[in-house]
Amino acid sequence: MKRALVIQLTRFGDLVQTKRLVLTLQRRGFSVHLCIDRSLEGLARILYPDCELHPLIAHGSGIEGQGTDTVLPVNFKIFRQLAEINFSEIYNLNFSTMNYALSAMFDSKKVKGHKLINGQPLKDPWFELAFRLAAERRNNINLVDYWAALSPDMIPAADVNPAAEPGGKGIGIVLAGRESRRSLPYEVLAPLVMSARSTNKNKNLFLLGSPAEREAGRKLLSVLPSQVAKSTVNLAGKTDWAGLADAVTGLDLLITPDTGTMHLAAHLGVPVLGLFLSSAWCTETGPYGAGHTILQANTDCSPCMEAAPCYNALKCLLPFKEPSASRYVATRNPEHLPDKIAVFESNCDFLGTQYILKAGTDPTGERRQRLRKFIGCHLGLLDIGEYGPFPDLAEKFYKDNDWITP
Template sequence: MNKALVVQLTRFGDLVQTKRLVLTLQKRSLEVHLCVDKSLKSLASILYPEVVVHSIVAHGTGINDSGFNSVLSTNYDIFNTLKSINFSEIYNLNFSPMNYALSTLFDSAKVKGHKIVNGQPVKSRWFDLAFRLASERRNNINLVDYWSALSPDMLPASEVNPKAAPKGGGVGIVLAGRETRRSLPYDVLAPLVMSARSTNKCKKIFLLGSQAELELSRKLLTEFPPSVAADTVNLTGKTDWAELADTISSLDLVITPDTGTMHLAAHLGVPVLGFFLSSAWCTETGPYGVGHTIIQADIECSPCIESQPCYNHLKCLNSFKDSGTIRFVATRNVKYLPAGLTVFESDCDFLGTNFLLKAGKDGTGERRSRLRKFIACHLGLLDIGEYGPFSDIAEKFYKEKDWITA
């Protein structure tokens, strides 16, 4: 059996979002190996039980008391193991120094994604085009589909994650993500949680997060009425990967910002109610599959760049504070939705996961639809004779090297 290696050295959510690529390679009868950061090895085994997992120290979290000597020793051994395996295809998904170093272990002709060729960093032609397409972030494709499109014969998007459906165990609340501005403050989140809980027959609430959110969880609990607080289980900082997956798998709903836990819920077929603001934009990083709802902050500066200062005083947060948003979450009646918010629901189409307008305004929806068809024709998923031509899009995004070097 031919073997394929997927190198995914970024974070929790990115590992989950590699699923369509992994399943596609398995569908093509390849033995899939996955190289991840040491901190995510056990999670990778839970997500992908039929995959051979290799772990290296790619982030500071993997450095133990022995320091960098242990890092060098661990990584050297894994590098030698990987080099000794005759992989027919290598999918190198990130452009970190460690990813580039790993790519040099293999024949560059076998490496897809990011690699070093003659001492220079090079992107595959699809990644090169996709980087240009990302200049229109409101119309960008889902990260799951971006990675998966490196492989031919992609698994249909509808077969990646189960259709989301309540499981009967209550509501999970993800307190915060890694990017601070993407998360609602606890006093803004609390009334929205109460509103969502009012529509759920099972009143149990589970607070989810790492040790870093422990103080935030305590503050959130003080915002709940005593009767609700009594029905709340605070699991912040108390679950390992297996326990987190087990908890989420039993829930009716997960309320969350753009987080890895959100992607884990989608992986398990649990409905997501996502609050997206700041740099988070649902068409890029929303939950994958059918049956998830995103309330998206949509103002003139959305989506922003998290690493840059906000000069609008977090204007995108204002609509989440509006009482109309609380009423909308409880009733889903569009008359309550305030300006500055757009509601999308996830679905699957010819290209991957798409987000369909349910309430509010989607100023770029028509453009996004055309771009999706253009990309699908580029990838051979649709017939350009039927859906094209796309002369204006091609003139913007194609470069001479796309066909001169093909």
């Protein structure tokens, strides 16, 4: 049997977003091996039960309270395992030092994505182009599709995740994401939660998060009406990977910033109401598949760079503080939508998951559709004779070496 190795050494959400690539490789007849950080092994077994896992220590979270002297023997064992397997294709999705070291173990002709050749870090031509396309972040493609397009014959986007449908169990609330600027403070989140609850048949609420969010959960409960707070289940810090998947399964709705749990919900077919601000932009990292809704902060400085300081007093948070924001969540009436919030809903097209404006403004929407067709022609998904040419886009995004044959 043909074997493919996917090296995905980043975090929770990224592992879930590798799904289209994994499913594509399996449909192409590969036995798929996943090299992941050890802290995500339990999650990977839930997401990808048919894959062979190679969990190494890529982050401090993988050490699990043991000394750093465990890193070398654990990783050496995994390196040796991988070196003994005859992989036909290797997909190296990240550009960390560890990823480059792993890529150097294999014939560079088999490595797709990021690789080292004679000590020089290089990108696959598709990644080179995609990095340039990412300069227009409002028009960027979904990360799921970015990784999947390394492989020929991508499976249809609609085959990746189930179309989202309410499951009847109530509403889940993810308290915060890894980046604090991308999450709503508890006092801003509470009115939105109550508005969503008011229109949902099942009034049960479940708070979700890591141990770091336990205090945020207590604060949110303190500002909810007492009867609502008493019936709310606070699961922050109380679930392992299996417990989290069980808690999310069957929800009517998941209210969340841009988080790994959001991508898990999409994997399970749970509708997402995403609250995106700061550096989070739905066309890049929104939940994958049809049936999700994003309230997107649409200020002139968004999306910003995650690692850069905010010089605008987090003005992208202000629209979520307006009373009309919670009124919109309850009514879904565009007349109630605050200025500087755009509402997008997800569906699937020829390229992958896209977000369509439902309320508010989207000044770059027309260009985004043109860019999607440009990318579709580049990847061979569309006929350039029918949809092209794209002289302006080709002049901006193509470089001379894109035309050099392998």
